[in-house]
Amino acid sequence: MTSVLIIDDSAFTCKVLRRIISKYSQFSIVAEARNGYEGLKKIQEHQPEIVILDVEMPLMTGLELLKEVKKQQYRPRFLLFSAHTKKHAQITIDCLLAGGSDYICKPQFDPSLKTLHEELISKLTNLCSPSPIASLSYPITTNTLPPKLICIATSTGGPDTLKNLFSNLKPNFSIPILIVQHMPPIFTSLLSQTLSRQTNHTIIEAKDQGKICTNSIIIAKGGTHLIVKQQQQYVYQSVETPPVHGLRPAADLLFSSAATC
Numbered sequence: 001m002t003s004v005l006i007i008d009d010s011a012f013t014c015k016v017l018r019r020i021i022s023k024y025s026q027f028s029i030v031a032e033a034r035n036g037y038e039g040l041k042k043i044q045e046h047q048p049e050i051v052i053l054d055v056e057m058p059l060m061t062g063l064e065l066l067k068e069v070k071k072q073q074y075r076p077r078f079l080l081f082s083a084h085t086k087k088h089a090q091i092t093i094d095c096l097l098a099g100g101s102d103y104i105c106k107p108q109f110d111p112s113l114k115t116l117h118e119e120l121i122s123k124l125t126n127l128c129s130p131s132p133i134a135s136l137s138y139p140i141t142t143n144t145l146p147p148k149l150i151c152i153a154t155s156t157g158g159p160d161t162l163k164n165l166f167s168n169l170k171p172n173f174s175i176p177i178l179i180v181q182h183m184p185p186i187f188t189s190l191l192s193q194t195l196s197r198q199t200n201h202t203i204i205e206a207k208d209q210g211k212i213c214t215n216s217i218i219i220a221k222g223g224t225h226l227i228v229k230q231q232q233q234y235v236y237q238s239v240e241t242p243p244v245h246g247l248r249p250a251a252d253l254l255f256s257s258a259a260t261c
Helices: 011-021 037-045 062-069 086-097 113-126 158-168 184-197 251-261
Strands: 002-007 028-031 051-056 077-082 101-105 150-154 177-181 209-211 217-219 225-230 233-237
Touching: 002 011, 002 037, 002 086, 002 113, 011 028, 011 113, 028 037, 037 051, 037 062, 037 158, 051 062, 051 113, 062 086, 077 086, 077 113, 086 158, 086 184, 101 113, 150 158, 150 251, 158 184, 177 225, 177 251, 184 217, 225 251
Parallel strands: 002 028, 002 051, 051 077, 077 101, 150 177, 177 217
Antiparallel strands: 209 233, 225 233
16 A cells, blocks of 8 residues: 655645545555645655646745755655646746656646546655566677767656756767657746756757757657657657557657667
């Protein structure tokens, strides 16, 4: 059974989340908190495996709590609870880059809460069941040519991983990098801008099409696939073809297009 702590200043939101989660025996709500200060104490007291965290609260925000948790020995996984606004999207991006694992946007036009129900349980299940990473050994050669392109796909935990990657990547790194991060449009735009501010690299959100140049770092625009073509030079295109495995952007299309160039 996976233990869950809810930190949200809204009693109604806590009630809704509790009602949904209580229907599933694999999850157990160990406590609730109404602000970050109270939440910090309950994280240490109960050591939940997952924390559902409101990103904007009085007294201590979700971002401030995440920064405090990084100083602590025990660190649970955080599922952020955000709103459908540009302001909250930026706060959510900041929280993801500070260690948040994933996020959910509060429903706007779904009185039945069906969408929230399905997404919440799906996200919680993913967080408590991380996919195993196979350990593979490859022969090391000294004459391997550097790649012409690097393609990266990230989902849960991706923004924080990308921040760590680019923070440690040398400023003169010249191989173009193309990224698929599963996020809606406003989030990918803010993610590229925030990563650029916090690292030594210029990271852009993909336009409809463009050239892939030395030092290019391009994130697929939310809601569109990113593909690569080779003309006189490498170019990219954003396309609105159907989702792949329920995802748009999808890593499969980026990788397969790059492999045929």
